[in-house]
């Protein structure tokens with residue numbers, strides 16, 4: 001068989017296998033079901049006659065989700081099954097009331113609110129796309145990410161069925177260096193800089209906390225990244241014994257690790273340097289000459305990024321805190337635009353790769369961050385929430401262990417939860433790409449023509465009108 005036929009026969013479409021991975025730790029239910037017992041008793045008596053004693057029917061009324069189907073029916077509602085459809089209270093307002101469970105709010109913090117926690121929990125346990133829209137009564141704009149909308153009003157959408165498999169939409173992204181142009185000598189051999197990059201199957205990199213990790217957590221992250229064909233950023237200390245996932249691991253090294261690089265036990269394809277350090281950079285390039293060296297640093301360093309690129313760094317992993325803020329209070333959406341623009345202005349944006357972490361906690365934040373200029377998102381706190389981590393108060397500072405993971409975490413469950421989350425986020429990304437008519441996610445980077453900002457639109461529409469002020473624009 002000709003070579004190209006063999007290649008075609010070897011083609012397989014990228015797919016993330018999902019399967020249910022229910023919670024292992026009991027979380028407070030989303031809703032409190034308040035039932036007045038005398039009212040329920042009267043209903044039951046009536047229904048015993050009406051349904052001629054059919055226990056299964058009587059105990060399942062009035063909730064089709066099984067909240068009233070426990071051993072004593074609605075006298076002890078099974079609140080964990082309540083989805084908040086409000087059918088019961090609409091049908092029997094005189095004795096059923098549904099309320100939000102205040103305990104549920106303790107699962108997140110002021111930024112990663114319980115609504116986001118609910119969403120992640122659903123995505124991680126099912127691998128499905130949460131369905132919203134019909135009857136949505138929430139806000140359509142707001143602060144932060146909610147102040148940015150994406151334009152999906154293209155008339156020609158050749159790929160819009162991508163999620164269902166009609167036409168492939170590629171989510172492959174490249175991490176590394178690609179020169180602006182290639183040069184060749186008279187014999188056709190490249191003479192100048194040549195591309196040096198690796199490709200991953202989705203624009204999601206797993207960013208493990210750079211703090212003390214519970215036993216087995218690093219392994220869950222590493223195995224997930226390897227099975228997804230992406231990367232995981234792990235503290236140097238936690239890479240020991242994970243050589244089998246070496247291709248997927250990006251060790252984070254500090255100056256004190258310079259002499260211990262040989263202890264890694266595998267040759268990394270990419271390695272992250274925590275902050276710029278000339279001596280450490282030299283040590284890494286000597287120990288691993290073929291590895292891509294990335295710089296892990298805060299968005300505060302944006303002004304210096306171009307100079308680091310001139311010193312050899314071509315991949316930047318930029319960090320905001322877990323609430324998406326830089327030290328000077330900037331929000332990650334604006335910070336990404338600043339970093340992207342710095343490279344565009346220097347004429348080398350195509351040569352470098354920008355990864356970003358911090359404050360990107362929902363599927364829709366990923367395409368928005370890419371439109372603002374990231375090549376891929378390094379996801380942090382959502383992975384912890386997918387593993388049912390609970391926040392111990394406000395969780396904004398990186399490096400602080402202000403979350404607690406379940407004690408009975410097991411590897412197969414953890415890997416499936418993270419894969420489910422990534423599958424759900426990828427499907428949501430495909431929906432957006434399809435609606436925009438884009439056939440590959442690489443085209444989304446810096447595509448500001450797809451973005452609309454609430455502030456700008458409101459200013460365009462209302463500036464000059466009585467009562468409109470910039471401040472009222474939120």
Ligand code: SF4
Pocket residue numbers: 033062063064065066067081082083084085086087088089098
């Ligand atoms: S709100 Fe819906 S799901 Fe919850 S108890 Fe009532 S009927 Fe059942």
